[in-house]
Amino acid sequence: MKQLTSYLKQIPWLTSFRTAFLSNPNRLLSVKATFVIGLLIIIMVSFGLPFYAVTLGLGALAGALSETDDHPKGRLKSLALKVVSFAIASFSVELLQPYPVILGIGLSLSTIVFILIGGVSERFRGVTFGALLVGIYTMIGTQISPNWYLQPILLTSGAFIYGTFSYILLRIKPYSLLEEQLARGFAALSLYFNEKSKLFPSTKGEEKEIRTKLALLNVQTVEALDRCKEVLNSYGDSLKDQTPLKPYFYYFMVLQSLHERATSSHERYDLLSENSSNKDLIGGIRQLLKEISTATQRFGNSLLTGMPYKHPTAADWLIKAVSNSVKNNDLNPSLPIKLLIQNLSQSHYILKNIKENYNNISLPKLEKETRSYYQIFKLQLNIDHPKMRYALKLSLAFLISYATYKYFNIEKGEWIVLTVLLVLQPSYSETRKFLLQRILGTLAGVVSGIVIIKLFTFYGQIALMIASAYLFFFWLKRKYSISVIYVTFFVMCAFNIIANKGVDAMGPRLVDTVLGAFISFLVVRFLWPNWQYKKLPSLLSEAVLKNSAYLKAILNEYEKPLTDDLDYRIARREAHRADNALVKAWQNMQLDPKKHQKLKVTAFRLTYLNHALLSYLSALGAHRAQNNKQTLNILSFENHILKTLEEAFNWLTIEDNSQISHIEDDLEELRQLLHSKKEKAVRIEYSLLFNITEVTQRILKQAQLFKLAEGENANK
Known part of the structure; x- marks a missing residue:
């Protein structure tokens, strides 16, 4: 054998x-x-x-x-x-x-x-x-x-x-589940690295467009990280001897570290591109990011296939070339570009030696759910809880669907209920997305299926049914509308195999699908539609709160680096989750009715700015291991930055708008303090803090406009 x-x-x-x-x-x-x-x-x-x-x-x-x-x-x-x-x-x-x-x-x-x-x-x-x-x-x-x-x-x-x-x-x-989830995480991060490479070089307009795509890709990466954590916890809770889990815990920690480095920004990329002293390095950084993207994808594939991981040889050459270029560059590249290269070099080193270091670590602690099942269930027994509202919406839609089917004696009317289950989501925008895909997929499946099925014999239809099952599962998580086409083939073949009525059943199926989609639309449109613009104030205040906690955790690491950084990792993950919630709200807002999209531009700006703020914070976090106080000089400004972020959160969560001028004064004072450093080289050392301050100020201005617009809409 x-x-x-x-x-x-x-x-x-x-x-x-x-x-x-x-x-x-x-x-x-x-x-x-x-x-x-x-x-x-x-x-x-x-x-x-x-x-x-x-x-x-x-x-x-x-x-x-x-x-x-x-x-x-x-x-x-x-x-x-x-x-x-x-x-x-x-x-x-x-x-x-x-x-x-x-x-x-x-x-x-x-x-x-x-x-x-x-x-x-x-x-x-x-x-x-x-x-x-x-x-x-x-x-x-x-x-x-x-x-x-x-x-x-x-x-x-x-x-x-x-x-x-x-x-x-x-x-x-x-351990295949662990390998699969980790592989998905590395694949998502690979896409992020690849998209980020397009920033070198980039103009201000290009940077905004690419940052928006990066924010969307970050949603996928953070969700993959959360799934990895849940599976690791499942294994950790079930095994007494956790030694076999050591490599997987290590790979997860590497994935988190690489994600923080990937999402970090040291300076506006258009400014880095315009700086003549960086000109010779920009192309090398772009290619290096592409090689790191290739490396993360390769490692994910090695987990799935069991094949040995081979680090890209070009990455070694590029690291040496870029590092030598920095040393020999008479123009003296700016500190942000040096920190960026240091960050990429560390990412390269981690990936190159990823198979060698896990034996040297102790198993880290992971965030776990501390509440009991009963406590979580009890928490949902509230009419304002999203899960309760979704349950009531789905329940009502089922009742209407079943009553319609029985009262009008609709042929194959059970499919109305099935459609409701598959398309009705917690919010209007999510339901609309699934609804359109379901109708289009069913229509395409019925039309093409009727033509195709006539070409198959009985046993050919069995083969088609099995092939359709495979293609349904393959496309289910990639493109829902395509998966619906194949499940329609599956159903058509099933009815033909049982009673030779597959084609006859497709007309009622299409009608029932439209009816189920219509009922779902009505319920979600008029019962707690959950318009995205109404969620923005709480989402933004939550993002500012979590960013503040993340910054506090970073500062704690600079002051007293801990061997177990669980609190730091939790703060970082919560900041990314809050950022993702903002991104999803902006994305879903585009599917809301036009009259509820008046603040779409403001929502986009808030999403863009918050992700930019998080990327600057990530840069501070990525360099915390060096504990280089002399290089980054952040501790002396700790009180100024934290005070501003906390006041911003307080302002966002109360109705009194008078506090905004006080916060703007604090921000301006901090800007002037950073600018007061006369030597250009010293000022550059504060570029990260300056960018954090500037982005926070811009977020507050957009939030102020949002509050004014919200007040005007309420008065109307």
Whole structure:
């Protein structure tokens, strides 16, 4: 066996295919789910049981969609919860079918309970979503089920079979979840580094456009970091001997460090580009960022494929060339460019030696949820809580959908309810995005599917159904509208296999999809639509508060560097989460109705400025390890900066606008203090602090305009 494996590894095209396949996590999930679904369908069809085939396949589909990223022990608990909740949901629907009024009310009330339970933890969220999905699948299949008890048994069995298969694979390779999540984090960071390389050189206009893209890419990176943390905590809580986790904890810490260095800014990039003393270095920095981007992507791929990591040789050459250029440059490049090169050199060194250093570290502490499940659940029992509002909206939409379907006796009307589950989101803008993608995807799937399915024989349709399952999972997290096309193919083939009515069912499916989307739109439009501009004041004040905490943590590190920097990492992560919330609000605002987009320009400026402020703070944090007080000279200005940020937060959270002039005076005093250094070289040492001050002042000016505009809108 070993000889065969060794021989296969020597075949170039086979090695290339294996590497390309394994380097995409979406392919791994797709193959796992498709294998189980395909196996169940083929076995049942071969026994002449098409209804069993499709229903088991749907159960496996629901099981895959509701799967959570847990340590094997946690995955086993999740599977047990899933089987119980799926069985309860499906049996309840079957038993209440003769009593539509009770079923409608039960569906509505159970939805509230499921959503609130799902809000307690990620594990429960997956299980409760799957339970709602299985309940609706049961409604869809009731009319064609030979016996009332068959669907609950088959749907639950399909989910159990998939869960068992997935659990066995996880046992065979128990750390694959950690490797996958870390790989996603390094891939997201690679995109960030690559986009940032475009800043060298850049004009002021180009810088603004690129910074906006970087803010959006930062959302993906921070979310990937959060998922890595949750999976690491899951493993850490389940293992007594945590020695095997050492490399993964180390890679996570490296990922966080690289992210801080990637997001840091030492100066406005247009000014760095215009400075003649930096001219010879700009091109080298651009190429070096590209090589670091390549390195992060390569390391992520090595985690997925098991292939040895090879650091780009060009990065070594570039580091030497850029460093020598700094030493031999008669024009004496500015301090910000020197600090930037120092930052990139450290990133290069970390990646180059990433496989060698993890044995020398102790396991770091990670942020954990300290509240009990009961405390989190109780917190949601408030009409103003976002999760409660979402539960009520979804519950009402289900009730309207089910009542419409029953009252008008709509053919295949259960799909109206299914559409509501899949498109209705907590806010108007998010719902609108999913709604359009769902309708367009279904329309494209119906039109193309009717043409394609006529070309296939019975067994060809089985093959198409299995292929559609694979493509559905592959595109699900990449582009929702495309995934909808393939799930439409899947459904069409399923109905053809059961009763040769796949094409006939597509007309009602399209109508029901439009009806479900319309009901979702009405509910989310008139019941707590959650307009983005209304969230901006609280989001901005939260961002300023978290930036202040981040700066305090940085200053603490400069004064007394700690061996365990948990508090620092928490403060940094919270600042990035607050920044991401601002970015998402601005992004989602563009989907709100025009009359609620009046402050879109201000929202963009606030988003841009806050991300710029966070990047300057990140630069301070990235250099904290050197503890170079003489170079950065920040401690003497600690009180001025913190006082300004705290007063800014207080001003944003109260109605009294008189305090703004006092804050502006403090900022101006700080600007003058920084400018008072007469020697140009010394002033440059304060460039980071100057930029932090300037950006804070600009944020306050935009916030002031926002408050005025908000007041005018309220008066109207």
